[in-house]
Amino acid sequence: MFKTIKTSQLQLFAMLAAMLLIVVFFSIATDGAFISPRNISNLIRQTAIVGVLAIGMVFVIISAEIDLSVGSMMGLLGGIAAILDVWFNFPILLTVLVTVVAGLVLGLFNGWWVAYQRVPSFIVTLAGMLAFRGILVGLTDGATVAPTSSSLAIIGQSYIPSGWGISVVGLLCLGLVAKVYARRKARKQHGVENKAAKFEYAKAFVAVAVLLVLLYALESYRGIPTPILIMGGLILIATYVAKRTAFGRRVYAIGGNIEATRMSGVNVERTKMLVFGFNGMMVAVAALILTSRLGAGSPAAGNMAELDAIAACVIGGTSLAGGVGAVFGAIMGALIMASLDNGMSMLDVPTFWQLIVKGMILLLAVWLDVKTKKAQ
Amino acid sequence: MKQTLLDMRSIVKSFSGVRALNGVSIQLDRGEVLSICGENGSGKSTLMKVLSGVWPFGSYEGEIFFEGNLVKALTIRDTEALGIVIIHQELALVKELSVMENIFLGNELGSFARLNDEEMHRRTLDLLARVKLDVLPDTAIRDLGVGQQQLVEIAKALNKNVKLLILDEPTSSLTTTEIDILLNIVSELKQQGIACIYISHKLDEVLTLSDWVTVIRDGDHIDTKAAAQLTQNDIISMMVGRELDELFPREEHNIGEVVLRVKHATAKQAGATRAQVEDVSFELRHGEILGIAGLIGSGRTELMQCLYGSYDGDYEAEIELEGQTVNIRSQRVALEAGIAMVPEDRKRHGIVPIMSVGRNITLSVLGKYSSWFGAVNEDKESNDIDDYIAQLKVKTASADLSIKNLSGGNQQKAIIAKCLLTHPKILILDEPTRGIDVGAKYEIYKLMFALVKQGMSIIMVSSELSEVIGISDRVLVMHEGRLKGQFDHQGLTQEMIMNCAIKEGVANV
Numbered sequence: 001m002f003k004t005i006k007t008s009q010l011q012l013f014a015m016l017a018a019m020l021l022i023v024v025f026f027s028i029a030t031d032g033a034f035i036s037p038r039n040i041s042n043l044i045r046q047t048a049i050v051g052v053l054a055i056g057m058v059f060v061i062i063s064a065e066i067d068l069s070v071g072s073m074m075g076l077l078g079g080i081a082a083i084l085d086v087w088f089n090f091p092i093l094l095t096v097l098v099t100v101v102a103g104l105v106l107g108l109f110n111g112w113w114v115a116y117q118r119v120p121s122f123i124v125t126l127a128g129m130l131a132f133r134g135i136l137v138g139l140t141d142g143a144t145v146a147p148t149s150s151s152l153a154i155i156g157q158s159y160i161p162s163g164w165g166i167s168v169v170g171l172l173c174l175g176l177v178a179k180v181y182a183r184r185k186a187r188k189q190h191g192v193e194n195k196a197a198k199f200e201y202a203k204a205f206v207a208v209a210v211l212l213v214l215l216y217a218l219e220s221y222r223g224i225p226t227p228i229l230i231m232g233g234l235i236l237i238a239t240y241v242a243k244r245t246a247f248g249r250r251v252y253a254i255g256g257n258i259e260a261t262r263m264s265g266v267n268v269e270r271t272k273m274l275v276f277g278f279n280g281m282m283v284a285v286a287a288l289i290l291t292s293r294l295g296a297g298s299p300a301a302g303n304m305a306e307l308d309a310i311a312a313c314v315i316g317g318t319s320l321a322g323g324v325g326a327v328f329g330a331i332m333g334a335l336i337m338a339s340l341d342n343g344m345s346m347l348d349v350p351t352f353w354q355l356i357v358k359g360m361i362l363l364l365a366v367w368l369d370v371k372t373k374k375a376q
Numbered sequence: 377m378k379q380t381l382l383d384m385r386s387i388v389k390s391f392s393g394v395r396a397l398n399g400v401s402i403q404l405d406r407g408e409v410l411s412i413c414g415e416n417g418s419g420k421s422t423l424m425k426v427l428s429g430v431w432p433f434g435s436y437e438g439e440i441f442f443e444g445n446l447v448k449a450l451t452i453r454d455t456e457a458l459g460i461v462i463i464h465q466e467l468a469l470v471k472e473l474s475v476m477e478n479i480f481l482g483n484e485l486g487s488f489a490r491l492n493d494e495e496m497h498r499r500t501l502d503l504l505a506r507v508k509l510d511v512l513p514d515t516a517i518r519d520l521g522v523g524q525q526q527l528v529e530i531a532k533a534l535n536k537n538v539k540l541l542i543l544d545e546p547t548s549s550l551t552t553t554e555i556d557i558l559l560n561i562v563s564e565l566k567q568q569g570i571a572c573i574y575i576s577h578k579l580d581e582v583l584t585l586s587d588w589v590t591v592i593r594d595g596d597h598i599d600t601k602a603a604a605q606l607t608q609n610d611i612i613s614m615m616v617g618r619e620l621d622e623l624f625p626r627e628e629h630n631i632g633e634v635v636l637r638v639k640h641a642t643a644k645q646a647g648a649t650r651a652q653v654e655d656v657s658f659e660l661r662h663g664e665i666l667g668i669a670g671l672i673g674s675g676r677t678e679l680m681q682c683l684y685g686s687y688d689g690d691y692e693a694e695i696e697l698e699g700q701t702v703n704i705r706s707q708r709v710a711l712e713a714g715i716a717m718v719p720e721d722r723k724r725h726g727i728v729p730i731m732s733v734g735r736n737i738t739l740s741v742l743g744k745y746s747s748w749f750g751a752v753n754e755d756k757e758s759n760d761i762d763d764y765i766a767q768l769k770v771k772t773a774s775a776d777l778s779i780k781n782l783s784g785g786n787q788q789k790a791i792i793a794k795c796l797l798t799h800p801k802i803l804i805l806d807e808p809t810r811g812i813d814v815g816a817k818y819e820i821y822k823l824m825f826a827l828v829k830q831g832m833s834i835i836m837v838s839s840e841l842s843e844v845i846g847i848s849d850r851v852l853v854m855h856e857g858r859l860k861g862q863f864d865h866q867g868l869t870q871e872m873i874m875n876c877a878i879k880e881g882v883a884n885v
Contacts, residue, residue: 245750246742253739256728263686263725264739264794265711323730 010372011317015332016206018365022336026343034343037221040214047331047338048227049074049286049293053309054316054330055231055238056107056282059275061313062242064255064322065114065121067276069106069128070283070309074302076136077103077287082145082297085152092151100284106132107280111273129306137299146296155230156292159223168229169215173208180204227289231331234285238327241278251275255322311358312337315365336361380441381406381571382427382540387438389422389431396422398595399438404540404571404588409562411574411582411603413611414592415813420575423592424542427573428462429455442540459539463529463546465811469517476500476513479532503531507561522672523554530561541565542573545811547581551671551839552874559585577813579608591615616815624846625818627825631849632662635833636802641693643678643857652678653691654857660802660835663828667848667865668837669873675857676837677720680804683835684717685710697801711740716795718788720806720837726791727779734761734775737793764793769819785816792823803827806837821847841870853877 026034033039053070060067081099084090090098106128113124160168180200218224242248250271253261262268286305291297314320315336316329340361344354382404389397397419404410414420425431427440429449440447442458449455452462469478479500486492500513509527517525526546533541543562547555562572562585576582582589583603591598591614598614612623636659643653653675660666670676681687683695685704695702702713710717719725728736738745738757745753761775768789772782779787788808795803805824809817824834824847838844844851845868853861853876861876 240751244752244754246746246752247750249735249739249742249752253728253731253735256730257724259725260728261739263707263717263719265708265798266739266742267708323728 011329011369012203014368014372015316015329015336019332019336019339022339022343026339026346030343030346033346035217037217039342039346040217041221041225043338043342044214044218044228044335045225045293046342047335048225048231049290050305050308050312050338051231051331051334052234052282052286052289053305054312054334055234055327056279057306057309058313058316058318058325058327058330059238059242059251060121060279061310061318061320062255062322062325063251063272063275064258064320065272065275066310066320067110067121067125067279068306069110069125069132070279071302071305071307072129072132072136073103073106073280073283074287074290074305075299076132076139077106077284078291078294078301079136079140079145079297079299081152081288081291082148083139085148085291086145086297089149092149092154095152096155096288099288100281103280103282103284103287104277105280107283108273108277110280111276114276115269115272133299140297140299142299144296144298148291148295148297152288152292153295154226154292156227156289156294158226160226160229162219162223165219165224165229166215168224169211172232173211176204176207227293230285230289234282235327235331242327247271247274252323255324257323308334308337311362315362317369333365380404381408381443383441384423384427385439385441387423387426387436387440389426389436396595397426397436398597400590400592400595400597401438402590402600404573406539406571407566407569408588409566409572409574409586410588410590410600411576411586412590412592413576413579413582413615415615415815418592418615418813419595420592421544422595424462424544424573424575427455428452428460428542456536459537460542461533461536461538461540462542462544463526463533465545467522467525467529469525469528471518472516474514474516475504475511475520475528475531478517478528479503479535481532483535499535500531503534506534507531508557521554523550523557526550526554526558527561530565534565538570540571540573542575544575545577546574547576547578552841553671553878555581577811579611582611583608612814615813623814623818624843625821625825626846627829629663629825629829631664632831634659635662635698636660637694637696638683639694639696641679641682641691641695643675643682643687643689643691645689648689650857652689652857653682656854656857656859658852658859658862660833662833663831664850665824665828665834665836665848667844667851668835668854669839669841669844669851670854670860670877672839674854674877676854677806678857679854680717680806680835680837683710683802684715684804686717686719711798711800714799714801715804716740716798716800716802717804718791718795718806718808720810722784722787722791722810727787729780730778732776733765733770733772733779733782733790734758736779737761737764737775737790737797740794741797760797764797765790768793768796768823783813783816785812785820788812788816788820789823792820796827800832802833802835804835804837807839808836809838809840809843841873844873845870 023035053074057067057070077099080102081095084095084098110124110128113119114121250261250266253266254268254271258268290301294301312333313325313330314333316333318325318330337358340358341354344357380403384402386399386401387397388395388399400423402410412420412423426436429452432450433448442460447458470481476496480496484491485496497513504511507527507530509524509531511520511524517528520528546558550558559581565572574582574586583606586603588600589603589606589611590600591611593615639657641653641656642651644651656679668676678687682691682693683704685706695704697713704710704713728739738761742752745757747753758775765772765775770789770793771786779790808820828834836847845865848865851863851865851868851873852859853873855877863872
């Protein structure tokens with residue numbers, strides 16, 4: 001137990017340290033502009049799309065599969081949302097519902113080929129990457145679908161009214177502290193000596209502090225952006241699914257040893273297909289945020305987004321071999337990538353350099369991970 | 377010992393403060409065989425890792441002299457250059473390459489631009505003759521049996537001019553005939569002056585083969601004695617530090633009505649000409665331990681897979697469980713019907729290595745703890761985990777430890793716990809004690825008797841004939857997919873089973 005906690009602690013610290021380093025570096029380099037309320041608001045709004053994609057992707061990777069189709073799928077679903085909104089004037093709720101269901105169907109389609117037909121996910125989703133993009137271009141005739149309605153803009157562009165935002169974050173903080181307290185009490189009742197108690201309190205304390213600072217920064221600009229609230233909600237749900245449900249447990253088991261899991265009577269095929277279905281729904285949410293932000297459905301939307309999502313998961317400590325990973329890590333990974341993008345853009349670093357730096361960071365993160373695991 | 381080939385002097389190796397080896401010394405001359413015995417986790421493999429250079433010079437205390445020179449090996453390549461070659465339990469051959477390509481892998485003859493195939497071919501034939509393996513150099517490894525692959529490994533070692541051959545549990549997955557061949561080869565290498573360190577749980581082999589026996593317990597060097605002066609019981613009591621009255625603690629239990637009836641079980645890989653299981657019918661009674669013997673490839677495991685729904689080809693069987701016909705199409709159906717199985721290959725089919733002991737144990741019954749929206753009630757879950765860890769005496773520092781850190785015996789107990797949590801009526805154990813030390817074996821046997829006393833029925837597949845006879849109430853013998861004999865355990869001898877399992881002829885059902 002000691003060892004496993006140590007590893008995950010180490011990983012968490014490494015990520016937080018990396019994040020801190022990036023923040024400090026860019027703050028100094030931009031004379032503080034990087035940590036201005038306006039930029040923080042921008043930065044975490046930029047994180048929302050990749051973050052939501054990473055939430056779905058992390059489940060796929062934990063189950064030892066991959067999904068290369070999410071970029072094209074996001075483009076297609078965003079296009080569908082735009083078409084429903086612009087061409088057919090669907091009410092917003094119906095647009096959202098249809099898009100999410102479409103995402104679920106596309107995800108399950110991928111999952112069916114992977115789980116039941118045993119085609120490697122790399123190939124299935126590579127095919128999807130091509131085909132979904134093709135469908136999008138066919139549907140839109142290669143033209144941008146615009147302008148979207150003002151109600152659709154709520155999803156990606158609006159801010160939560162100040163009072164509401166503060167209460168949501170306040171509730172979150174209270175909930176966090178209550179959770180740590182309850183768990184500690186439960187462990188005490190079980191007679192388990194809790195060596196990690198200090199660590200858990202420290203974690204909760206840091207989380208509350210970060211939330212409050214963010215809240216302050218966001219409130220002093222325009223309030224909490226809606227997409228961030230959506231992402232936050234999804235983080236909570238996904239973490240719950242991963243850590244607390246039988247489904248989540250089975251996903252980790254499948255990634256750890258699929259044969260042994262099958263021998264244990266778990267319906268491996270169905271579980272895998274559901275993982276892809278869940279991923280499809282996350283892609284749909286990301287697509288809605290994207291279309292709403294752009295105010296249009298574009299045939300090029302979401303290009304290469306799958307790589308950002310995969311990179312976020314991997315930087316966040318998810319193992320491509322399966323069985324290891326966490327939602328929170330993937331979000332941190334997304335935040336690190338977004339910070340690099342944002343900071344370098346502020347410094348007017350040429351795009352080609354940005355790509356090179358991001359590539360190197362990805363390599364470095366995984367290399368460090370491999371090194372620390374070997375040392376153990 | 378006039379010209380000592382190997383002299384390891386008080387080797388001490390610690391892992392983060394814990395001593396895995398506590399001053400072990402061994403000596404060995406040319407042409408001698410030394411067996412190292414000890415329970416799993418006693419430090420045998422650590423000692424071999426020190427010797428073979430997996431743990432580099434400087435990471436351990438003590439000295440190793442080979443042919444009179446101090447060994448300062450940093451990698452396995454260094455020790456191989458000296459003539460020390462280790463053959464692991466898990467074979468390290470590339471399945472897709474040929475025998476010849478494997479033997480010369482990393483030591484290819486010829487120039488960078490062009491390989492000298494003729495020379496390699498000729499030498500391979502020589503080497504194969506030395507290990508008495510009658511296959512062509514071009515044969516792909518995957519077409520060979522495990523025993524033959526082992527011989528290829530030895531040929532590969534011979535090609536490296538081996539002076540000291542280390543065999544780590546070479547016979548754990550071999551059949552009796554294959555074991556005989558292997559033991560013969562080792563004796564012959566001995567004649568040629570090659571020394572051998574032999575690691576095995578099979579004490580009869582240890583005694584026939586070796587000159588010296590070293591026993592290690594908890595990292596301590598217990599003793600080294602001439603094999604001629606030892607009996608199996610001597611070694612066992614040295615290994616466990618206590619006397620075991622007998623290896624097989626048979627306990628009286630009541631056998632009741634028929635609980636399982638299998639009729640005309642047939643299993644065939646898609647496209648194969650020969651069926652792996654052909655028209656097998658048998659019965660299992662309430663509270664009975666049914667042993668299933670036969671050579672590897674006789675269809676034992678495949679028959680069990682049919683019962684558990686895990687056979688990966690086409691299969692058919694009329695299965696009646698407590699009078700009800702069941703159609704077992706998947707592992708899930710089997711578990712729901714009340715049939716649980718501990719698979720043969722623990723690493724591949726048994727454990728999820730990175731998950732904790734506890735989570736491995738509850739993997740089959742997660743649904744039981746789920747409340748609304750699939751949330752797992754972790755209080756309930758950990759109660760069960762603690763219960764079963766205590767009941768089955770799984771030795772683990774904590775239920776949260778990764779299962780991969782446990783010894784084979786304790787992993788096996790955890791897998792049995794996983795099966796028991798499903799409250800099966802029938803428990804299938806496929807090679808339950810393979811690669812497990814004597815102490816854990818004993819505990820597993822005890823457990824089996826406790827379970828049948830509670831009314832469970834057990835089917836045990838095993839390659840160890842002494843175990844089959846020592847534990848089962850009744851023994852079925854399979855041969856080439858068919859049921860060939862059926863014996864009561866009373867008066868049953870290993871010869872009777874072997875005769876039935878090997879010889880062609882009339883079935884004795």
